[in-house]
Amino acid sequence: MHRGITVAFIVVATMPLIQPLVLGDDFECEGQQCAEVRRGVIAFLDRHVGGLSGNGRACADCHMPTNSFQLSPASVEARYQLLQFLHRFDPKADDPLFRPIDADDFRIHGANASDYTTMRRNGLIRVTLPLPPNVKLIDPATNLPSAEASVDVWRAVPSVTNVALTGPDGHVFVPRGPNAGGGYQLDARITTLQEQALQAFINHAQVQKTPAQQTLDDLNAFQLTLFSSTGVRALANAVSKGTSPLPDPDPPLSPLEEQGKAVFVRACAQCHGGPGGSASQLPLVARFHDINTTCPRPVDTVSPSRFSFEPCPSGLAEKVRTYEFTLANGSKVRRASSDPGRALLTGFIGGPPLLDDWNKLDVPGLHGISQTAPYFHNNSAATLEDAVKHYIEFFKFAQTQAPPGVIPPVLTTDGIHIDRPVKPEETAALVAYLRKL
Ligand code: HEC
Ligand code: HEC
Incomplete structure (x- = not known):
């Protein structure tokens, strides 16, 4: 050396x-x-x-x-x-x-x-991960499954x-x-x-x-x-x-930060719960979620559009690969992503939303988050304001995905009203609180 x-x-x-x-x-x-x-x-x-x-x-x-x-x-x-x-x-x-x-x-x-x-x-x-046995990468030159046995995804530290x-x-x-x-x-x-x-x-x-x-x-x-x-x-x-009750880790909060905390408890703590901020809370039981941070991001086909994610930052779009999954019934499904997350570990897609592993990532803790910009697995949100902006669209997108007459738990506290989503006018308070985590 x-x-x-x-x-x-x-x-x-x-x-x-x-x-x-x-x-x-x-x-x-x-x-x-x-x-x-x-x-x-x-x-x-x-x-x-x-x-x-x-x-x-x-x-x-x-x-x-x-x-x-x-x-x-x-x-x-x-x-x-x-x-x-x-x-x-x-x-x-x-x-x-x-x-x-x-x-x-x-x-x-x-x-x-x-x-x-x-x-x-x-x-x-x-980060190089082996492909599960039922998953192949598609060669962009031929549009056919390639012989690759592993895939490179690009992740933040x-x-x-x-x-x-x-x-x-x-x-x-x-x-x-x-x-x-x-x-x-x-x-x-x-x-x-x-x-x-x-x-x-x-x-x-x-x-x-x-x-x-x-x-x-x-x-x-x-x-x-x-x-x-x-x-x-x-x-x-x-x-x-094993002390009970656990101490509150928050420092003293200003009135604005208190307001932000209420928004956080309503909209965010359902996934970012527990002492570490990484445990999902009932009724949202799953630990792994797709919050539309991978590329390509959904684009609404309805006009006027009901949600609008920021396009992926430059450079990330070219990291997208198309995968071909062979399902249990023998049929083949192709999907494209810059980072399929848990699906690369299980090879499992195609179930109803909570059960599908496509693009699912572990919920990270949020303590100390003000010190660790940029955010998300691909550093695609430069600031906490950008991250909250992303969630405003995520909640709108979730409403378009629910079957008619069903309000998914991520959107509601009582099963009847859509009362969880963060509203644009709540951004300042929420970000003020996030800085105190
Ligand atoms: C080349 C850069 C690099 C080096 C060197 C490196 N890491 Fe990491 N580390 C990463 C990346 C990237 C991830 C996320 C990888 C993933 O999710 O697949 C990570 C993840 C982690 C995590 C997981 C954190 C969590 O919350 O899940 C721990 C712990 C960690 N590294 C410890 C270490 C230790 C200990 C060493 C030295 C022996 C080390 N790392 C060396 C880049 C690095
Ligand atoms: C449906 C579950 C879910 C909800 C609700 C949720 N999050 Fe997340 N959050 C995640 C997942 C999963 C990730 C990891 C995604 C990634 O890295 O791309 C994440 C990542 C983050 C990150 C990036 C962390 C880092 O270290 O880069 C921030 C900041 C964040 N969330 C804040 C919030 C805020 C603020 C809210 C409420 C408005 C919220 N989250 C609501 C699941 C959720």
Whole structure:
């Protein structure tokens, strides 16, 4: 591995995080073993963990401690520009965020790939998933099923703060696919943080040797100490101790934020419920939902149009692939998506809405959300205002999908009135509250 100038971590900026772990006698390590947590921080930042012969990437290269443990397109671009600047002085200058596996032209140019447009513009990382046995990709050149056994989808890097609260919630609605009760990754395909770290070492850091179980345990312990606020930290501690009633994680709220909270409880908490904000509440039982964030997005055929989603940001439309599913009765169905979500894990489509896995994603937690723009699995909403705007259309779209005379639970509290949707005039209050989560 060559060594030029390496774009260093801004260790000083991570000190507020590391200090209490290293120095604090009274720091309880959030119920984790302090020795594991300390080793975990180091493993998280280490670009060459235990000589695993990887590509030089640390967890912190994507889950940036200076960026709320996620990755924004702005951070990618700043690092890209810094690297170009350093290359003028040292052709070997390096930032391991930029590795060919996450370049757009990787499938064409392999190890020589160098087009980082999707990372720089959208902040997205390549995630390669095997196709279920009954699913084929359609070759755009021939319009026939291709021989591909896996597919690339492009996903945002989620924050690893609050992972103590957002894993499996044990509430199984449809026992199908991995982690029917929720899990880690945007599609919940992974059960534990140890397994998650192992997959990250293999897929993102391209390690040649298997990491030690202790390293995975250390990373687990460290991540379980990361919270977006003291209120959320106290809540997680209470959950793990089984305290009842649980403390309210919200800080004191202004009247506007209180109004926003009422909107949130009515319109949003039905999916973003429970302590982590990722557990669906009755009567909306499913943990996985399609909220029309994938591409292409529905366009109304009726005029005047009853809903109108923002078109997908540039670059995402070209990530759309057409899939052919062979159903249980032998018939074949083709559908197009930039990211079919749970359907890539189960191969199951074609049931009534709640049962269909097409485009379904795990409901993410929303604590600390003001720190982690842009939003959604493909970073398609730049701001919280844009995310709320998207939901206003989502609720309108849901009304057009219901069979005549039926009001789906997502729209109603009493089964009679459409009283859940967020209204445009509620946006300011709702966003003010979202910033306090
Ligand atoms: C190349 C960038 C990259 C690197 C390096 C990386 N991750 Fe990730 N991480 C991602 C992406 C992208 C996702 C979402 C993937 C998906 O949903 O399929 C993710 C998801 C996660 C999640 C799931 C969070 C949740 O709420 O479900 C955890 C935990 C995590 N990573 C931990 C780690 C650890 C620990 C390491 C180091 C061993 C690591 N990551 C290295 C990009 C990265
Ligand atoms: C039907 C269930 C459902 C409802 C109702 C719902 N959400 Fe979501 N929410 C989801 C799912 C699923 C995702 C993940 C989608 C994605 O990543 O593309 C999500 C993602 C988000 C995100 C992005 C999180 C991130 O880290 O990028 C925000 C912000 C958000 N929701 C806010 C809200 C607000 C505000 C409301 C109420 C107006 C709301 N949600 C109502 C299911 C729901």
